[in-house]
Amino acid sequence: MSVMQQLSSPISSSSSAFLSHSNFNSRSKNVWVPAKRIGICKCVAVPQEAQTAYTTKVSRNANMAKLQAGYLFPEIARRRAAHLLKYPDAQLISLGIGDTTEPIPEVITSAMAKRAHELSTLEGYSGYGDEQGEKALRAAICSTFYSGLTVDQDDIFVSDGAKCDISRLQVLFGANVTMAVQDPSYPAYVDSSVIMGQTGQFQKDVQKFQRIEYMKCTPENGFFPDLSSVPRTDIIFFCSPNNPTGAAATREQLTQLVKFAKHNGSIIVYDSAYAMYTSKDNPHSIYEIPGAKEVAIETSSFSKYAGFTGVRLGWTVVPKILLFSDGFPVAKDFNRIVCTSFNGASNIAQAGGLACLSPEGLKAMDDVVGFYKENTNIIMETFDSLGFKVYGGNAPYVWVHFPGRNSWDVFSEILEKTHVVTTPGSGFGPAGDGFIRVSAFGHRKNVLEACKRFKQLYK
Amino acid sequence: MSVMQQLSSPISSSSSAFLSHSNFNSRSKNVWVPAKRIGICKCVAVPQEAQTAYTTKVSRNANMAKLQAGYLFPEIARRRAAHLLKYPDAQLISLGIGDTTEPIPEVITSAMAKRAHELSTLEGYSGYGDEQGEKALRAAICSTFYSGLTVDQDDIFVSDGAKCDISRLQVLFGANVTMAVQDPSYPAYVDSSVIMGQTGQFQKDVQKFQRIEYMKCTPENGFFPDLSSVPRTDIIFFCSPNNPTGAAATREQLTQLVKFAKHNGSIIVYDSAYAMYTSKDNPHSIYEIPGAKEVAIETSSFSKYAGFTGVRLGWTVVPKILLFSDGFPVAKDFNRIVCTSFNGASNIAQAGGLACLSPEGLKAMDDVVGFYKENTNIIMETFDSLGFKVYGGNAPYVWVHFPGRNSWDVFSEILEKTHVVTTPGSGFGPAGDGFIRVSAFGHRKNVLEACKRFKQLYK
Numbered sequence: 001m002s003v004m005q006q007l008s009s010p011i012s013s014s015s016s017a018f019l020s021h022s023n024f025n026s027r028s029k030n031v032w033v034p035a036k037r038i039g040i041c042k043c044v045a046v047p048q049e050a051q052t053a054y055t056t057k058v059s060r061n062a063n064m065a066k067l068q069a070g071y072l073f074p075e076i077a078r079r080r081a082a083h084l085l086k087y088p089d090a091q092l093i094s095l096g097i098g099d100t101t102e103p104i105p106e107v108i109t110s111a112m113a114k115r116a117h118e119l120s121t122l123e124g125y126s127g128y129g130d131e132q133g134e135k136a137l138r139a140a141i142c143s144t145f146y147s148g149l150t151v152d153q154d155d156i157f158v159s160d161g162a163k164c165d166i167s168r169l170q171v172l173f174g175a176n177v178t179m180a181v182q183d184p185s186y187p188a189y190v191d192s193s194v195i196m197g198q199t200g201q202f203q204k205d206v207q208k209f210q211r212i213e214y215m216k217c218t219p220e221n222g223f224f225p226d227l228s229s230v231p232r233t234d235i236i237f238f239c240s241p242n243n244p245t246g247a248a249a250t251r252e253q254l255t256q257l258v259k260f261a262k263h264n265g266s267i268i269v270y271d272s273a274y275a276m277y278t279s280k281d282n283p284h285s286i287y288e289i290p291g292a293k294e295v296a297i298e299t300s301s302f303s304k305y306a307g308f309t310g311v312r313l314g315w316t317v318v319p320k321i322l323l324f325s326d327g328f329p330v331a332k333d334f335n336r337i338v339c340t341s342f343n344g345a346s347n348i349a350q351a352g353g354l355a356c357l358s359p360e361g362l363k364a365m366d367d368v369v370g371f372y373k374e375n376t377n378i379i380m381e382t383f384d385s386l387g388f389k390v391y392g393g394n395a396p397y398v399w400v401h402f403p404g405r406n407s408w409d410v411f412s413e414i415l416e417k418t419h420v421v422t423t424p425g426s427g428f429g430p431a432g433d434g435f436i437r438v439s440a441f442g443h444r445k446n447v448l449e450a451c452k453r454f455k456q457l458y459k
Numbered sequence: 460m461s462v463m464q465q466l467s468s469p470i471s472s473s474s475s476a477f478l479s480h481s482n483f484n485s486r487s488k489n490v491w492v493p494a495k496r497i498g499i500c501k502c503v504a505v506p507q508e509a510q511t512a513y514t515t516k517v518s519r520n521a522n523m524a525k526l527q528a529g530y531l532f533p534e535i536a537r538r539r540a541a542h543l544l545k546y547p548d549a550q551l552i553s554l555g556i557g558d559t560t561e562p563i564p565e566v567i568t569s570a571m572a573k574r575a576h577e578l579s580t581l582e583g584y585s586g587y588g589d590e591q592g593e594k595a596l597r598a599a600i601c602s603t604f605y606s607g608l609t610v611d612q613d614d615i616f617v618s619d620g621a622k623c624d625i626s627r628l629q630v631l632f633g634a635n636v637t638m639a640v641q642d643p644s645y646p647a648y649v650d651s652s653v654i655m656g657q658t659g660q661f662q663k664d665v666q667k668f669q670r671i672e673y674m675k676c677t678p679e680n681g682f683f684p685d686l687s688s689v690p691r692t693d694i695i696f697f698c699s700p701n702n703p704t705g706a707a708a709t710r711e712q713l714t715q716l717v718k719f720a721k722h723n724g725s726i727i728v729y730d731s732a733y734a735m736y737t738s739k740d741n742p743h744s745i746y747e748i749p750g751a752k753e754v755a756i757e758t759s760s761f762s763k764y765a766g767f768t769g770v771r772l773g774w775t776v777v778p779k780i781l782l783f784s785d786g787f788p789v790a791k792d793f794n795r796i797v798c799t800s801f802n803g804a805s806n807i808a809q810a811g812g813l814a815c816l817s818p819e820g821l822k823a824m825d826d827v828v829g830f831y832k833e834n835t836n837i838i839m840e841t842f843d844s845l846g847f848k849v850y851g852g853n854a855p856y857v858w859v860h861f862p863g864r865n866s867w868d869v870f871s872e873i874l875e876k877t878h879v880v881t882t883p884g885s886g887f888g889p890a891g892d893g894f895i896r897v898s899a900f901g902h903r904k905n906v907l908e909a910c911k912r913f914k915q916l917y918k
Binding site: 053054055056057058059060061062063064065067073074097099100102103104105106108109110112113114116117119120121122124125126127128129131160161163166167172173174175176177188191192195196197234235262264265266267294295307310311312321322323324325326327333336339340341343344345346347348349352 | 512513514515516517518519520521522523524526532533556558559560561562563564565567568569571572573575576578579580581583584585586587588590619620622623625626630631632633634635636647650651654655656693694721723724725726750753754766768769770771780781782783784785786787792795796798799800801802803804805806807808811900
């Protein structure tokens with residue numbers, strides 16, 4: 001493919017906002033026009049076709065080239081934008097990306113505003129904080145989420161979100177590990193693995209990357225993988241309650257998983273970002289399982305508990321007794337990554353996190369979670385009443401089965417006919433094909449309106 | 460080294476706050492005590508010496524093992540803490556890490572507080588923003604810092620800081636690039652390169668990593684490398700005004716650098732985080748140099764302009780016409796990294812950034828920068844009056860020459876005898892040995908007091 005073809009070809013790895021056709025078409029503006037101050041003027045814009053672009057001699061990272069299409073959610077944003085171009089007057093409802101919609105409780109925003117104001121005072125100003133997070137917040141996370149689980153507060157690394165920590169963990173592991181992932185699952189696990197060079201090429205026929213173990217999670221196995229058929233890998237990404245299926249692993253299942261990891265000497269990266277959405281019976285942390293601290297890292301986030309998707313705050317737990325094969329503590333290397341590649345979460349966001357974990361904050365978060373769970377129930381009942389098999393209930397996502405159909409076709413059908421954005425199940429892995437994920441993040445009136453439209457479409 | 464030795468040996472890659480001896484000694488608390496809710500109780504704490512630790516079968520990332528000692532600044536924090544243990548009553552003054560000390564101007568914190576409050580309203584709430592940053596902020600950065608330089612606003616990726624972007628850029632480049640770095644320079648360039656596997660082992664005799672080109676910048680060459688003796692590399696990290704030397708490259712020097720990169724087909728990663736500290740004559744952006752957009756990425760930050768070290772906000776410019784050897788735009792891959800490994804800077808911090816770029820905000824930032832520059836002058840004059848050769852002036856750092864002496868010895872001497880924390884020059888690269896960096900970030904009274912003590916010590 002020539003340079004010019006590449007510049008004008010459909011963008012395969014982009015978000016909607018950036019590098020859309022219209023942006024690239026405006027590229028001719030980029031022809032060098034010297035700044036006036038330099039006092040040279042030799043340049044006349046030439047038609048793009050005739051221009052010979054300068055290329056560096058730096059080879060593109062081959063791992064980047066392996067990535068398929070766009071990162072899922074920017075691709076959905078692109079299709080959403082295209083739909084709005086086609087139907088400018090459509091009353092579009094987004095139950096796609098899983099973006100929180102309800103205001104952050106005032107007890108939390110007040111704490112952030114207060115911290116912001118304090119930063120303009122001599123007494124209240126603070127610069128660089130500990131890369132690992134403020135001590136008070138680490139302590140509060142520890143006592144709130146890991147009470148009685150012998151997690152130490154200095155096992156907790158505060159971050160700008162679980163997604164960012166997943167990539168930092170991949171940098172920590174490096175290129176030479178093998179990994180397993182639930183199929184379907186949150187696409188950042190696979191994509192970050194590809195970027196780090198842990199995988200081979202994408203195999204179009206099976207829609208899988210070489211060297212990744214896709215652990216099938218379907219209604220047939222109750223959305224828990226048949227571990228007896230999963231080969232050993234170094235790393236096992238496991239999200240519970242799962243995004244996108246909404247399935248929460250039971251204590252027995254997680255005990256199996258920890259046993260499996262221990263037998264294989266694997267490290268579990270346990271994503272508990274939706275733990276507050278599950279029932280009291282299901283474990284809320286992998287560390288509730290005996291022995292898990294020797295084999296598991298846990299990552300979580302305030303995003304879906306307190307509406308912090310834009311504020312950015314999460315954490316990762318790396319127990320000190322989790323050791324590499326040579327006995328070196330994983331936490332030491334993760335600490336080095338955090339100190340070298342990160343400079344701590346925003347101090348204002350951290351003040352918000354601390355407020356989240358106050359008694360009023362916890363109550364407020366419970367209310368937020370409860371609200372979205374009601375949405376989950378409304379959507380589940382809607383599809384159930386239409387005769388669909390519906391899964392989930394333990395997460396702010398509903399997983400609807402359209403047996404035998406292509407997910408993107410269903411996505412398009414729903415978008416075209418109801419102006420509701422969902423997420424195609426195949427975007428989460430090949431076992432997600434035939435499903436769509438409906439996010440329960442939405443204002444109540446929008447969720448009800450969307451359900452009304454679903455009923456009209458599928459009655 | 461046995462597991463137990465590793466667990467109790469001095470921590471080589473840690474920050475002071477985490478994994479200190481006292482933390483690790485408390486590790487015995489980590490012996491598994493089942494949570495009450497599980498209803499099993501079989502565990503009796505055994506002496507640490509007798510315990511056989513479980514190790515996973517995951518190999519430690521060999522690149523992590525190449526890293527030397529701690530990341531510089533955590534190591535200094537560790538020594539500072541040790542000093543305070545020894546002298547609990549010392550009036551310690553920190554001119555070490557380069558951490559801002561002056562309050563954030565109220566026009567900026569008010570905007571952040573306002574945004575925080577708005578997040579608790581239906582109208583003002585926002586969740587996930589564009590990973591690349593809010594459009595208004597990208598536009599404001601573009602028009603403030605790149606006016607007349609034909610940088611497009613969608614070339615700008617807003618981030619949580621330049622340090623974080625440096626690591627994301629390294630992930631983008633991957634393991635197979637070669638890199639050059641100013642010697643001395645900000646340690647995150649080298650350390651992130653090591654982590655990504657771009658280097659060989661550390662060579663103790665020359666204090667350099669294999670496969671990195673250390674471009675010597677000393678008083679002899681006016682702190683600009685002799686490019687005729689620098690071999691070609693894929694990537695060239697270049698910071699101007701430089702941290703730690705405070706040297707700002709002239710237009711002629713940067714023109715040479717761009718020509719050098721273009722001749723070699725290299726990509727420059729230009730760190731302009733201190734650009735506002737330099738005189739009007741020196742370029743404030745690499746894009747002031749004709750042709751730079753074809754070979755250069757620029758990264759910068761609000762940290763040192765507005766005291767945002769704890770708030771976290773920066774940006775990186777990747778021009779669309781910067782191309783890999785196969786013609787693929789670097790910006791497309793960087794966009795993919797940003798979308799996969801990052802979720803945008805905190806929306807509250809972005810509101811602060813926008814306020815920074817308002818007319819009042821710009822004036823306020825100018826005042827902050829002006830204040831620290833006065834500190835720079837005070838420190839420079841002090842060491843000058845004591846007969847030292849002093850360099851800098853274009854950055855909030857003063858680079859003091861102690862010919863023939865070991866930097867860490869000088870660091871220790873100053874700490875021991877004046878209770879002032881500085882930074883040893885060798886922490887920035889082998890050519891930094893014999894120097895110390897004195898940060899100009901400090902309250903005026905502390906800077907004056909530190910200078911008084913310097914005068915007593917070196918009179």
